[in-house]
Amino acid sequence: MAVAETQLYAKVSNKHRNKSTSALLESLLAKGFPAHIAQKALAATGQRTIEDAAKWLHSHCNDPSLDDPIPQEYALYLCPTGRFHNHLQEFWKESKRQCGKNRAHEVFPHITLCDFFTCEDQKVELLYDTLKRVGDSFSQSFPPSISLSLHSSTSYLGFFVGDSHANILKDFALAFSSEASALADCHVKPCLKQLHLTLAHKFYPHHQKTLEQLAKCINPGETCQWVAALYSRDMRFVHYQTLRALFQYKPQNIDELMINTGDFVYVDPTQQSDVSEGWVIGTSHRTGCRGFIPENYTERANESDTWVKHREYVFVTTSRLFTQTENEPNVKLNGELHNPSMSGSVTNVLPLQNVTLRRGTLVMRHGERVDQVFGKSWLQQCLTADGKYYRADLNFPSTLPKRKDNVKHFECDPPLSSCGIFQSKLIGEALLDQEVTVSYVYSSPALRCVQTAHHILQGLKLDQKVKIRVEPGLFEWTKWEASRVIPNFMTVTELAEASYKIDTSYRSNFPLSSLVPSESYEEYVNRSSVVIKQIIAACPSKGKGVILIVGHGSSLASFTRPLIGLPARDSSDFAQAVRKIPSLGMCFCEEIKEENKWQMVNPPVKTLTHGANAAFNWRNCIMED
Numbered sequence: 224m225a226v227a228e229t230q231l232y233a234k235v236s237n238k239h240r241n242k243s244t245s246a247l248l249e250s251l252l253a254k255g256f257p258a259h260i261a262q263k264a265l266a267a268t269g270q271r272t273i274e275d276a277a278k279w280l281h282s283h284c285n286d287p288s289l290d291d292p293i294p295q296e297y298a299l300y301l302c303p304t305g306r307f308h309n310h311l312q313e314f315w316k317e318s319k320r321q322c323g324k325n326r327a328h329e330v331f332p333h334i335t336l337c338d339f340f341t342c343e344d345q346k347v348e349l350l351y352d353t354l355k356r357v358g359d360s361f362s363q364s365f366p367p368s369i370s371l372s373l374h375s376s377t378s379y380l381g382f383f384v385g386d387s388h389a390n391i392l393k394d395f396a397l398a399f400s401s402e403a404s405a406l407a408d409c410h411v412k413p414c415l416k417q418l419h420l421t422l423a424h425k426f427y428p429h430h431q432k433t434l435e436q437l438a439k440c441i442n443p444g445e446t447c448q449w450v451a452a453l454y455s456r457d458m459r460f461v462h463y464q465t466l467r468a469l470f471q472y473k474p475q476n477i478d479e480l481m482i483n484t485g486d487f488v489y490v491d492p493t494q495q496s497d498v499s500e501g502w503v504i505g506t507s508h509r510t511g512c513r514g515f516i517p518e519n520y521t522e523r524a525n526e527s528d529t530w531v532k533h534r535e536y537v538f539v540t541t542s543r544l545f546t547q548t549e550n551e552p553n554v555k556l557n558g559e560l561h562n563p564s565m566s567g568s569v570t571n572v573l574p575l576q577n578v579t580l581r582r583g584t585l586v587m588r589h590g591e592r593v594d595q596v597f598g599k600s601w602l603q604q605c606l607t608a609d610g611k612y613y614r615a616d617l618n619f620p621s622t623l624p625k626r627k628d629n630v631k632h633f634e635c636d637p638p639l640s641s642c643g644i645f646q647s648k649l650i651g652e653a654l655l656d657q658e659v660t661v662s663y664v665y666s667s668p669a670l671r672c673v674q675t676a677h678h679i680l681q682g683l684k685l686d687q688k689v690k691i692r693v694e695p696g697l698f699e700w701t702k703w704e705a706s707r708v709i710p711n712f713m714t715v716t717e718l719a720e721a722s723y724k725i726d727t728s729y730r731s732n733f734p735l736s737s738l739v740p741s742e743s744y745e746e747y748v749n750r751s752s753v754v755i756k757q758i759i760a761a762c763p764s765k766g767k768g769v770i771l772i773v774g775h776g777s778s779l780a781s782f783t784r785p786l787i788g789l790p791a792r793d794s795s796d797f798a799q800a801v802r803k804i805p806s807l808g809m810c811f812c813e814e815i816k817e818e819n820k821w822q823m824v825n826p827p828v829k830t831l832t833h834g835a836n837a838a839f840n841w842r843n844c845i846m847e848d
Contacts, residue, residue, distance in 0.1 A: 286511025358536030480514030590643030624721035651682020662768030696733025696754035699775035
């Protein structure tokens with residue numbers, strides 16, 4: 224391309240093609256919106272179109288913070304596009320699949336030029352003008368390609384920018400920060416330390432080798448168009464977790480939050496301790512409203528998913544031109560690979576194996592327990608005056624198994640609800656459909672776990688072939704027992720007499736008498752690690768079936784992490800993670816025998832999601848005025 228033609232393209236591609244910001248503001252003012260709210264809507268939507276701002280205002284009509292003078296935070300990033308960007312996205316996906324999510328996955332690939340700073344809504348347009356002027360002044364000196372070298376440590380992996388090119392980028396960042404600070408009256412701090420493009424950050428040290436191997440598949444000399452882009456985020460939720468709604472939820476109570484599929488919800492982890500199990504309280508990104516939502520309607524999103532792209536300056540230095548205009552929709556910022564086709568350069572990816580080809584361990588939480596629906600006093604609701612059980616609601620089990628001691632022991636060792644029984648059978652049938660071969664079944668001594676294992680085997684049509692090994696060491700962290708004592712579980716003999724297919728010849732690894740009330744977190748972690756390793760050792764490695772372990776919400780992390788070589792979570796992080804695990808939540812580990820290790824892969828069946836169904840009194844609802 225001729226030099227003159229390149230310069231002409233740069234001028235066109237970086238020119239504002241939409242309405243000026245002042246014209247957008249005038250349009251909103253003409254509709255009757257106050258100036259400060261109109262400016263807030265424009266800043267929150269990237270000041271692109273009147274339609275975007277009007278839609279934001281309509282969605283936030285009940286936002287209690289609408290009048291608050293809280294500005295957005297802005298950052299200036301240098302972002303790659305083209306083939307180099309595609310390879311980075313491939314690395315993002317594969318590193319997440321093979322090593323789990325690390326801090327780098329929260330944001331798309333970039334080099335930070337100016338870290339986040341605040342700017343008043345009415346002055347944001349000055350930032351756009353500054354980016355345009357400074358970009359024009361550096362367009363001729365911007366390097367045709369940026370020198371990048373791979374750097375690795377036990378907690379960081381990324382490309383460092385070569386000194387000569389880094390100096391140009393630092394000068395660009397310094398020029399932008401100086402002019403923006405003066406014009407927009409805000410404090411903009413340029414990044415003057417080692418410039419870098421992060422690939423992985425805060426990962427486990429034993430993943431370093433795998434991440435390095437994946438990173439070596441990236442050619443930093445690939446064709447790349449660099450773009451200086453201005454992004455914003457809501458400063459109120461910087462330290463919150465971001466959740467994405469998987470399903471629509473319509474509130475059934477006044478304190479619940481309306482969410483649509485794809486909505487983002489900000490959740491403060493420090494405010495969840497008093498929230499009912501299975502729920503979280505958060506603030507909707509779309510509406511600004513706050514309320515409770517069912518946690519299993521959401522998944523963890525990335526930090527940058529809610530960021531807004533405002534303006535960009537394209538440095539035209541290669542023959543491959545970047546042609547996106549400012550009127551086009553914002554790109555999705557989630558660090559995931561949107562094109563499912565993988566580059567041929569990534570050759571060391573372990574494929575997902577069929578669960579019948581390798582030995583696997585499926586760790587699962589029990590189904591819905593009756594006290595989860597009817598509360599801790601559920602037994603009082605369905606006992607007659609003479610102590611006989613009756614079914615007060617169809618979600619109570621039709622009968623209770625016989626036990627020799629007092630029936631009131633069921634209060635601390637509750638059974639499954641009718642829905643819990645249905646859930647368990649449904650999971651078993653799904654496993655059967657996927658042709659999963661279950662060779663061994665281990666269960667916590669809790670009745671709800673034994674029942675879950677029993678009904679899963681029924682769904683698998685294996686209840687006459689595979690027996691359940693009751694292992695006390697699989698019981699949950701005893702500190703969480705409300706009674707502060709170990710529950711009085713049904714004996715193995717009682718369970719067998721109640722028609723549960725129990726392996727009465729099995730001798731447990733961890734005797735029931737060894738369970739300590741209110742054990743420390745370290746004691747629980749050590750117990751879990753020992754028990755899972757003993758279970759694996761007791762099941763012949765030559766077999767290629769699945770070891771099914773039915774336990775509690777805490778089981779998914781405490782039994783799989785030691786198996787795949789991960790250290791235990793911090794106790795506070797552990798508690799938060801367990802809260803998010805629904806009934807029949809599961810994790811699947813697969814053995815790589817040739818490497819003498821286990822890896823976490825996708826479970827063989829999908830998750831089970833359903834909504835709440837409140838009690839209904841037709842007389843109060845229909846007959847009374």
